[in-house]
Amino acid sequence: MEIAKPYLLFLGDVQDQLAAKTAMGIVDWRPEWCVGQLRLAGCKADTGLPDLTIAEAVAKGAKTMVVGVANAGGVLPDHWVTEIVAALEAGLDVATGLHKRLNAIPSIAGAATKHHRKLHDVRFSDVSFATGKGTKRPGLRLLTVGTDCSVGKKYTALALEREMHKRGLSCDFRATGQTGVLISGRGLALDAVVADFISGAAEWLSPDNDPRHWDVIEGQGSLFHPSFAGVTLGLLHGAQPDAFIVCHEPTRATMRGVKHPLPSIAEVIERTVLEGALTNPQIACTGIAINTEHLSEEVAMSYLKETAEAHGLPCVDPIRTGVAPLVDELIRRYGR
Amino acid sequence: MEIAKPYLLFLGDVQDQLAAKTAMGIVDWRPEWCVGQLRLAGCKADTGLPDLTIAEAVAKGAKTMVVGVANAGGVLPDHWVTEIVAALEAGLDVATGLHKRLNAIPSIAGAATKHHRKLHDVRFSDVSFATGKGTKRPGLRLLTVGTDCSVGKKYTALALEREMHKRGLSCDFRATGQTGVLISGRGLALDAVVADFISGAAEWLSPDNDPRHWDVIEGQGSLFHPSFAGVTLGLLHGAQPDAFIVCHEPTRATMRGVKHPLPSIAEVIERTVLEGALTNPQIACTGIAINTEHLSEEVAMSYLKETAEAHGLPCVDPIRTGVAPLVDELIRRYGR
Numbered sequence: 001m002e003i004a005k006p007y008l009l010f011l012g013d014v015q016d017q018l019a020a021k022t023a024m025g026i027v028d029w030r031p032e033w034c035v036g037q038l039r040l041a042g043c044k045a046d047t048g049l050p051d052l053t054i055a056e057a058v059a060k061g062a063k064t065m066v067v068g069v070a071n072a073g074g075v076l077p078d079h080w081v082t083e084i085v086a087a088l089e090a091g092l093d094v095a096t097g098l099h100k101r102l103n104a105i106p107s108i109a110g111a112a113t114k115h116h117r118k119l120h121d122v123r124f125s126d127v128s129f130a131t132g133k134g135t136k137r138p139g140l141r142l143l144t145v146g147t148d149c150s151v152g153k154k155y156t157a158l159a160l161e162r163e164m165h166k167r168g169l170s171c172d173f174r175a176t177g178q179t180g181v182l183i184s185g186r187g188l189a190l191d192a193v194v195a196d197f198i199s200g201a202a203e204w205l206s207p208d209n210d211p212r213h214w215d216v217i218e219g220q221g222s223l224f225h226p227s228f229a230g231v232t233l234g235l236l237h238g239a240q241p242d243a244f245i246v247c248h249e250p251t252r253a254t255m256r257g258v259k260h261p262l263p264s265i266a267e268v269i270e271r272t273v274l275e276g277a278l279t280n281p282q283i284a285c286t287g288i289a290i291n292t293e294h295l296s297e298e299v300a301m302s303y304l305k306e307t308a309e310a311h312g313l314p315c316v317d318p319i320r321t322g323v324a325p326l327v328d329e330l331i332r333r334y335g336r
Numbered sequence: 337m338e339i340a341k342p343y344l345l346f347l348g349d350v351q352d353q354l355a356a357k358t359a360m361g362i363v364d365w366r367p368e369w370c371v372g373q374l375r376l377a378g379c380k381a382d383t384g385l386p387d388l389t390i391a392e393a394v395a396k397g398a399k400t401m402v403v404g405v406a407n408a409g410g411v412l413p414d415h416w417v418t419e420i421v422a423a424l425e426a427g428l429d430v431a432t433g434l435h436k437r438l439n440a441i442p443s444i445a446g447a448a449t450k451h452h453r454k455l456h457d458v459r460f461s462d463v464s465f466a467t468g469k470g471t472k473r474p475g476l477r478l479l480t481v482g483t484d485c486s487v488g489k490k491y492t493a494l495a496l497e498r499e500m501h502k503r504g505l506s507c508d509f510r511a512t513g514q515t516g517v518l519i520s521g522r523g524l525a526l527d528a529v530v531a532d533f534i535s536g537a538a539e540w541l542s543p544d545n546d547p548r549h550w551d552v553i554e555g556q557g558s559l560f561h562p563s564f565a566g567v568t569l570g571l572l573h574g575a576q577p578d579a580f581i582v583c584h585e586p587t588r589a590t591m592r593g594v595k596h597p598l599p600s601i602a603e604v605i606e607r608t609v610l611e612g613a614l615t616n617p618q619i620a621c622t623g624i625a626i627n628t629e630h631l632s633e634e635v636a637m638s639y640l641k642e643t644a645e646a647h648g649l650p651c652v653d654p655i656r657t658g659v660a661p662l663v664d665e666l667i668r669r670y671g672r
Binding site (some may be wrong): 131132135190192194196198200224226227229230232234237258259260275278279 | 469470471526527528529530531532534535536562563564565566567568569570571573593594595596611614615
């Protein structure tokens with residue numbers, strides 16, 4: 001699945017900035033792909049991009065309208081449906097990460113068929129995957145793993161890709177979640193794949209490549225999360241990373257959505273090496289990424305320093321300090 | 337999903353006994369649910385049950401026609417479709433483990449709607465599961481795990497259920513694969529569940545129960561299998577077993593479908609305890625089940641004896657020796 005660029009970002013009439021998180025992510029990471037935003041009357045979110053009508057966006061070359069907002073209760077309001085149909089009629093494809101399939105809405109499905117436009121429901125996968133083979137593939141791979149869900153695995157991977165490109169390294173961000181797919185215009189929401197094909201889908205996502213090329217693969221869940229560890233393990237086996245970065249949020253008391261305590265960074269390193277060795281015996285932890293947003297500057301900087309010393313690995317906050325030390329370490333270990 | 341009993345077993349016109357493996361499994365484990373078999377001209381398989389027409393089966397009280405055969409190439413032959421439609425018209429539900437959904441065949445879907453019959457495609461799941469919670473549930477649980485796929489996990493679980501019933505223990509076999517679902521008339525093909533919900537589906541499959549009741553849960557894959565370990569881990573976390581049995585086939589050189597060597601029984605015990613402790617810190621291996629079909633009686637018996645001694649656990653071949661020592665051990669550890 002490759003989503004045609006550039007994008008018009010649809011914000012609907014959401015009531016706060018948080019509901020437009022996906023659109024904000026696209027603007028943060030792929031500003032060059034965004035021609036503008038489409039907001040309906042009463043919208044309280046703003047990406048800072050120019051407000052465009054559908055016709056103006058088409059005139060500026062837009063190829064896809066991305067519904068970059070979360071819809072309350074999973075219901076697509078009728079007046080959003082009207083705009084989506086109008087976009088299809090004007091010649092745009094439409095991509096969403098909504099809970100409801102666009103194809104399940106007859107007026108949208110009908111307009112897409114009539115105007116030969118593509119609908120991208122990135123929460124769903126219709127690809128037929130093979131089961132994982134576990135055979136080592138050429139190319140270098142890095143996977144971001146976590147002590148928990150939502151600790152910065154996607155952000156860290158995107159920051160690594162940006163920094164690696166800046167250094168002239170050959171690399172690609174490989175999205176495994178719906179927001180990542182919309183940000184990168186391709187990839188796969190791995191949690192939507194049928195269980196038998198998790199590792200096969202991860203293999204498909206990161207195919208054979210040049211021996212010096214890096215795939216920077218967005219991690220999912222945590223090996224220690226009782227809801228999602230199966231996805232995490234299947235992704236680890238299919239990704240067969242050479243290097244991994246542990247992502248962590250130090251103020252969180254229990255894992256997201258359950259009552260279990262977070263594992264330590266050391267436990268995640270040990271378990272990831274133990275399990276990852278099945279498909280790549282050379283797997284190694286090459287750094288740590290901490291989300292220190294809830295710490296003061298002083299506490300954050302000393303936490304990063306202590307964590308680096310405790311594990312003998314570079315430790316950064318991708319937002320506060322950037323990820324340059326993580327890329328230095330990759331070059332030191334694997335060359336360029 | 338609960339499949340209505342008793343069954344008429346449809347064998348079609350398959351060319352050997354192996355193609356009727358599912359039907360044979362149902363007859364082996366649930367003879368009391370089978371009123372007879374329906375074979376078409378040229379069929380070379382035989383379950384030993386009386387041959388019945390659809391009308392005769394209905395007269396004997398049959399509620400569901402089970403298509404208990406594998407169809408070559410995943411294609412449902414037209415003359416099978418004719419029989420399935422006839423069964424629906426005669427008032428039977430139809431259950432299959434085929435690769436193709438019955439509902440995707442218009443004449444079958446139409447007949448089911450018209451005659452208000454149920455179609456059970458056990459390879460597919462339409463249930464909306466919650467994500468796993470990881471909270472310990474009341475009741476005792478046993479999971480069969482394996483060094484590989486297809487090493488006797490289903491057979492061992494069914495044999496344990498039968499032996500436990502004989503001893504007057506309260507227990508239920510919980511199917512997690514399509515054949516197991518058809519054999520037990522309920523359950524879930526776990527490998528068909530969307531990845532995000534593996535452990536949640538396993539929790540759904542084995543709900544809260546009486547503190548002395550055993551769920552004997554059919555395992556899937558292997559924590560060491562690069563294609564399927566994600567499913568295995570999600571099932572382990574959702575099943576949260578108190579006890580597990582390791583199943584093994586000692587003559588196999590590489591894991592099914594891949595080039596990886598099999599792990600040792602000791603490695604499987606250690607890894608299962610390590611990972612399973614996340615949702616049940618009391619998890620323990622209570623026995624070993626070996627498929628010795630490729631060994632002579634003498635070699636098999638000494639292999640079982642040596643394996644038992646090496647691990648300090650009862651070790652049986654469910655077919656050659658029965659599983660009584662495994663149930664003895666459960667009673668010794670957990671009472672009755």
